[in-house]
Amino acid sequence: MSQLVTSIPADVRERIIQAANDLYEQVGRQSFPTVDQVRRYARVDMNAASAIMREWRRVQSVQAAPVAVHVPDAMVKANHQVLVALWTQAQEMANESLKTAQSAWEAERTELDDMRQELANAYETQAAEFEQFKTQAADTALTHQEDAKLAASDLASVRIELAQALTRAERAEAQVGEIERRAADLRGELDRAHEDIDQARSALTDQQKLTASIAVERDAAKSELTRVLATAEAMAETQREQRNAATQELAKLTEQRDLALKSAAAARENGAELAGKLSVLQEQNVALLARLVPNNNTAL
Structure with a gap:
């Protein structure tokens, strides 16, 4: 038994023999299964299947039995002719045995040739399958490369976008910052205008008792200022969310600021005018009292 056969594990050997027996029975013992068929059926490697199959086929083959050619002593003492005839017959039997052995050897050699051909065919089949696998692998790799290129192109486009x-976001943020800065400046101007109006309101508060018209004008100025402040706050909030309408809103806010400043200036002018009128009235009252006081003294 060769070293290769002895190195094959027992379970693998049993699987190969069982596979060969099963395949041999499936064809009604008409022909031996090929090595490749047994390899696939038993799911073993080609070397193990080839080694065990050689042994299995040798067992299945009919072995030639050697024919005895020994001449007994009694025959030696017998008639020479009988001995010759018997010896000739023995030689024929030996030759027949030799021919049987040669036939068995030729059959075994034919079987080995068939096995080599089977191995060659199995090798060719495996080589073809391997080439097909390599082709499929190359096609798959090419497909993966194309997919990778497409993915890289898409990624580059996404990065550009x-x-x-x-x-665009940075520009928009810069524009929003500019709008917020301008809104803050405008808010500061509105605050200053509010302070001026508060000062005017304080001056008008002292003069409310003198005339109803001054009170009406003051209330009107206060209402106008409140409306302007509410409009300015709404416009400032809208400017953060709606960049496209910021310029128009700022223009309206500026116009309203100017109106508020004009209203404040008018209120200050009205206050000064009323203060002048009050001063004149006071002077007139003083003069009137001066004229009335001497008359009173005279009556006394």
Whole structure:
């Protein structure tokens, strides 16, 4: 038994023999299964299947039995002719045995040739399958490369779009910051206008008792200022959310600021005018009292 056969594990050997027996029975013992068929059926490697199959086929083959050619002593003492005839017959039997052995050897050699051919065919089949697998692997790799290129192209496009979006966002943020800065400046001006109106309101508060018209004008100025402040706050909030309408809203807010400043200036002018009128009235009252006081003294 060769070293290769002895190195094959027992379970593998049993699987190969069982597979060969099953395949041999399936064809009604008409022909031996090929090595490749047994390899696939038993799911073993080609070397193990080839080694065990050689042994299995040898067992299945009919072995030639040697024919005895020994001449007994009694025959030696017998008639020479009988001995010759018997010896000739023995030689024929030996030759027949030799021919049987040669036939068995030729059959075994034919079987080995068939096995080699089977191995060659199995090798060719495996080689073809391997080439087909390599072709499929190459096609798959090519497909993966194309998919990778497409994915890389899409990724590059997405990166470009993202960079553009970031640029637009930065510009929008800068514009919003500018709008907020301008709104803050305008708010400061409105605060200053509010302070001026408060000062005017304080001056008008002292003069409310003198005339109803001054009170009406003051209330009107206060209402106008409240409306202007509410409009300015709404416009400032809208400017953060709606960038496109910021310029128009700022223009309206500026116009309203100017109106508020004009109203405050008018209120200050009215207050000064009323103060002048009050001063004149006071002077007139003083003069009237001066004229009335001497008359009173004279009557006394």
